[in-house]
Amino acid sequence: MVLDNIEKLLEKYENGETTLKEEAQLKNYFSQKIVAPHLEMYKPMFQYFLGNQQEQFTKDLPLKPKKRFNYKWLSVAAVAVLMIGFYFTTSIIDNNCNDLGTYCEPEEALEEVSKQLAMISNHFNKGAQAVGYLNEVDKGTATLGYLNEIENTTKIIFKK
Structure with missing residues (x-):
């Protein structure tokens, strides 16, 4: 009776339909020393799951504060870009139009x-x-087309 129940639970487990209590029953069954011979192949898998449950992460994780973006440098860069832009636009206007190929x-x-x-x-x-x-080449190929027509008519004549 217990073996039939375990086999049904295994089938449900393989289909992903078991509850946590049913999975606990399977783990308890496969943690025993004596398991049915045709179910021996499942024993290492459930023993691995039991071993994994007991593992714990023991290393310390250093939590660093998130670096903040320095907006002061962004404003300095924006001012520099504007100044360079004003310098080049005034120098272009002062020069001749032909300097740029226009x-x-x-x-x-x-x-x-x-x-x-x-x-x-x-x-x-x-x-x-x-x-x-x-x-001229096109004209020559047109005359060759006429030769093909002659060849077709001779084929018709000799076949009859």
Whole structure:
């Protein structure tokens, strides 16, 4: 009767359906010296659980206070960034517009863009002329297509 009860408890234990009292019964059964031979494989597991229950952590944990963020240095850094920003913006405004590769007058900018686009167009046209021979290759492949049609008709003729 006790063995049947233990087997039912083991089945419930494997399915994760046991209560703490039922698990205590299993631990007590497997802590005995004599266990049913077909349940011997569970004995080391429950003995390990009993041994683990008795373990305690004995080392001291040093608890350090959490470091606080120093907001004074944050304000000093913010002031430094603002001062550097003001210095560089005033020096840029004082210098010519051409120092940064930009144009002050919109007409100058339009003229320069026109020159650059004309240069790109010339280079593109040279490249397109170099590839012009590909049209001749396309014509040649079209004539080969006609040869395939002739071959298909000869196959039809000789098959009949």
